[in-house]
Amino acid sequence: MDRRTFITKFPVAVGVTGFCLLPFGVARLLVPTVAAASESRIPLPGALADRADFINACIGCGVCGEVCPPRCIRFHMNDGGKESNTPYIDPAAKGCILCGLCMQVCPTEALTVTPIRDVKMGIAQIDQAACYPWVNVSLCGACYNICPLGSVAIQPEMRSDHRTAVPVVQSGCVGCGLCVQICPEPSLPIKIVDYSFRTKKHFIGQNPAPHNVEPSLKQIDSNTGELRY
Numbered sequence: 001m002d003r004r005t006f007i008t009k010f011p012v013a014v015g016v017t018g019f020c021l022l023p024f025g026v027a028r029l030l031v032p033t034v035a036a037a038s039e040s041r042i043p044l045p046g047a048l049a050d051r052a053d054f055i056n057a058c059i060g061c062g063v064c065g066e067v068c069p070p071r072c073i074r075f076h077m078n079d080g081g082k083e084s085n086t087p088y089i090d091p092a093a094k095g096c097i098l099c100g101l102c103m104q105v106c107p108t109e110a111l112t113v114t115p116i117r118d119v120k121m122g123i124a125q126i127d128q129a130a131c132y133p134w135v136n137v138s139l140c141g142a143c144y145n146i147c148p149l150g151s152v153a154i155q156p157e158m159r160s161d162h163r164t165a166v167p168v169v170q171s172g173c174v175g176c177g178l179c180v181q182i183c184p185e186p187s188l189p190i191k192i193v194d195y196s197f198r199t200k201k202h203f204i205g206q207n208p209a210p211h212n213v214e215p216s217l218k219q220i221d222s223n224t225g226e227l228r229y
Contacts, residue, residue, distance in 0.1 A: 074089065091177025120175070
């Protein structure tokens with residue numbers, strides 16, 4: 001293509017691109033914002049830490065949801081306001097398997113390819129007054145059995161009375177939400193909260209496994225999203 005042709009066609013291409021993106025911008029202006037509990041709207045892995053930056057960077061293309069094996073990615077629609085068409089994960093419905101595909105296909109800086117151990121979607125928090133083992137109702141272990149990161153994120157520790165083992169969140173938790181999805185207690189005593197809400201009482205173990213120990217992601221099929229025991 002010579003220079004004259006390029007100069008002639010470039011403004012047309014820019015205009016067509018802008019026209020195609022116009023519906024996404026208008027949609028964000030027309031829909032209201034509906035407040036929702038933060039634990040039911042956790043960010044995707046590799047998302048920009050600042051929520052405002054993420055909203056500005058995301059173009060609402062939906063590609064992340066298309067490639068997600070377990071289909072855990074949802075999108076703000078009529079509840080979104082400025083966040084309309086932007087993705088989120090509701091861990092109570094379906095948690096993230098940490099396959100990383102959404103980070104790989106994102107066409108903008110909204111999602112950045114990030115090592116699994118460095119993902120910061122949030123951190124699990126257990127309500128000890130409702131968790132089955134903590135209230136000594138029964139044995140469970142669903143949360144630490146499903147965790148893709150294993151003991152660096154959550155592990156069983158024996159109660160002081162030695163009657164049963166209880167789940168204890170570790171500092172290596174990245175907030176994928178699979179523990180929330182699998183929890184059998186209807187009130188969901190385990191939730192994913194923002195890192196800013198964590199306190200020392202949430203942890204007993206403060207030393208995650210060495211970085212040369214890989215998480216046991218092999219227990220989850222990245223193609224189907226199914227657990228493999």
